[in-house]
Amino acid sequence: MHPLELPFSRAGHDRAAHRRAEPDLVERLRADPRTRVLVLRGGRLAVVGQEPQRVALLPADEPARGADGSWAFLGEADGASYLSLVLPDGDEGPPQGADGWAGLRQVVLGQSAALAAAEPDVVLVHGLSVAAVALAGWHATHRRCGRCGAETTVVQAGWARRCAVDDRETYPRTDPAVIMAVVDDADRLLLGHAATWPTGRFSTLAGFVEAGEAPEDSVRREVAEETGVMVGTAPGDVVYRGSQAWPFPSSLMLGFRARAVSTAVQTDDEEVTDARWFTRDDLLAEVTSGAVGLPGRHSIARALIEEWYGAELPVV
Ligand SMILES: [Zn+2]
Structure with a gap:
């Protein structure tokens, strides 16, 4: 038996993990007009359209974008970089350029036929969305150091949290x-x-x-x-x-x-x-x-x- 070829088990983007330690990576990518951002609030994604809703890929260089949010570098595809932006919990409307908020399950259900057919643009956005939701969920529940309890800060372009007290980094768990x-x-x-x-x-x-x-x-x-x-x-x-x-x-x-x-x-x-x-x-x-x-x-x-x-x- 060959392993199952599942459209949702191969990503359409390169995580480019080697770039996460670059100084000011997120700030530089935010200034690049080719960069796109997935915006999240309370575990839900900003979406465009209706039935099916699609995850919004928004310009990152919108001046008002993310003044009070938390950014992460998701990776690259076709010469463009992708970021996620997690906004503080609240009940505000969607960001400029999006039509609403939706949970990942809801988005996936609306696109299951396209996912099953492995349409490349749908696979790309699906992989980015899964990574963004998983990462946001981890940050939301790991704000303090598991060893000493001190507040931690986000490092590695969103892929780790660091405790300054005992010089320890923790990574998203699966x-x-x-x-x-x-x-x-x-x-x-x-x-x-x-x-x-x-x-x-x-x-x-x-x-x-x-x-x-x-x-x-x-x-x-x-x-x-x-x-x-x-x-x-x-x-x-x-x-x-x-x-x-x-x-x-x-x-x-x-x-x-x-x-x-x-x-x-x-x-x-x-x-x-x-x-x-x-x-x-x-x-x-x-x-x-x-x-x-x-x-x-x-x-x-x-x-x-x-x-x-x-x-x-x-x-x-
Ligand atoms: Zn600590």
Whole structure:
């Protein structure tokens, strides 16, 4: 099996991390008329248009832009540089040149077809947006030093925070999570229903990697905890398939195919309240009738399900 080719797991921009230490990088790029900026407030992005809304790529050299905000250098593409600007929380309207504010999920849902088709300009803006939202979320919750509690300052063009008291830098963290298509020896797929989901919604099982744990072990542990199904420990029983950054607030979804060595289902009834084995015919029939709802086109969950199915499933 080749790893899944997921449009959201390859960025359209170069992070150009080597430039982050350049003196006054953000200030110089703000003065460049080719530079574009993604503006955020309260975790939402400034957008243009309606249905679908698109993330606004605004000129950075607008004189009033960002007097009271926090800037970061996202990277480069096609000779242009991209910055993010996080404005202080508040309920003000969108910045000049934008029409409103929208959450990343909302923007992605409106563009899932273009993302699935890997349209280059959509992939570029998606990658920039995911990075900007993830970075903004980290800054918002890591203002103080984790060691001594002193206030920290932003350095490395937005990619680190520094404590002057103990001369320590901290970097944006990412929390790995596993998500898995569990398949039994009859080639049936195990899908679960979470307590918080609408009736009929089913998806792949998922959970966070714990401290000091290998992702393959997380797959086995989460499947056993949530459904009582045992995943094999032989070579090839847990195989990596692809990934998706999921900055809500800071997850990285690692996608696996897992081979079940038992089939009896006993859900934990806390996170997962129902779990069922589906044949391909079952799943197609229930999705077509609307009895089962699957995750959206933009998600690694659906990509894993459709990889097992062998084709795209209808969106009802
Ligand atoms: Zn400190």
